[in-house]
Amino acid sequence: MAYLEREGLTLGAILATHHHGDHVGGIPALLAGWQVPVFGPATEAIPGRTHALVEGDAIIVPGLDLELSVLDIPGHTSGHIAFVGKDLVFSGDTLFAAGCGRLFEGTPAQMLSSLDKLAALPGETAVYCGHEYTLSNLRFALAVEPGRSALLQRNEREQAKRERGAPTLPSTVAEELSTNPFLRAGEVTVRAAVEHHAGRPLRHRVGVFAELRAWKNSF
Numbered sequence: 143m144a145y146l147e148r149e150g151l152t153l154g155a156i157l158a159t160h161h162h163g164d165h166v167g168g169i170p171a172l173l174a175g176w177q178v179p180v181f182g183p184a185t186e187a188i189p190g191r192t193h194a195l196v197e198g199d200a201i202i203v204p205g206l207d208l209e210l211s212v213l214d215i216p217g218h219t220s221g222h223i224a225f226v227g228k229d230l231v232f233s234g235d236t237l238f239a240a241g242c243g244r245l246f247e248g249t250p251a252q253m254l255s256s257l258d259k260l261a262a263l264p265g266e267t268a269v270y271c272g273h274e275y276t277l278s279n280l281r282f283a284l285a286v287e288p289g290r291s292a293l294l295q296r297n298e299r300e301q302a303k304r305e306r307g308a309p310t311l312p313s314t315v316a317e318e319l320s321t322n323p324f325l326r327a328g329e330v331t332v333r334a335a336v337e338h339h340a341g342r343p344l345r346h347r348v349g350v351f352a353e354l355r356a357w358k359n360s361f
């Protein structure tokens with residue numbers, strides 16, 4: 143609300159990716175000031191929701207001429223959705239810059255399949271995620287693939303952005319494919335690091351992903 147006032151903007155719509163309070167808790171207060179559509183997942187409780195969405199739905203964001211389609215991406219929560227446009231995605235708390243969300247309501251297999259959907263978007267797609275967690279995610283990514291030059295370079299780039307007070311977001315799908323360990327669970331380097339950390343061989347990509355996510359939780 144402060145941003146809208148400062149920039150002289152009017153609220154046109156609210157897009158909700160999932161039901162967590164840090165994403166939707168402010169909706170009632172916004173609706174008290176503006177009567178706007180609230181787009182959100184059909185299977186979760188979203189305050190003030192006017193449009194209940196499932197995968198395959200398409201919406202036009204009023205006032206922006208922005209067409210978005212919906213993907214179901216369960217894992218962080220069971221009804222989590224993404225909004226996908228021509229050259230951007232709002233990935234909520236599923237795909238972060240250099241990381242992924244915690245598995246509160248889903249299985250590792252569900253989360254991995256959701257991340258696969260996002261990873262399949264064109265490389266130049268801008269990734270707008272739900273939190274600025276990039277630097278701490280990169281610290282973990284560097285623990286998994288310490289010598290990876292793309293990762294070291296990205297870490298320097300993102301640190302410089304934060305030092306001058308700029309956001310690291312959005313990133314791109316191509317950048318995530320190259321440096322996000324959770325999109326790289328099928329890579330030999332990531333698997334070897336996770337097997338070493340777990341102290342046992344891991345046969346499937348889902349198993350690698352599950353151990354990787356558990357490792358991050360305790361990092």
Ligand SMILES: [Zn+2]
Nearest residue numbers: 160162218235
């Ligand atoms: Zn969340």
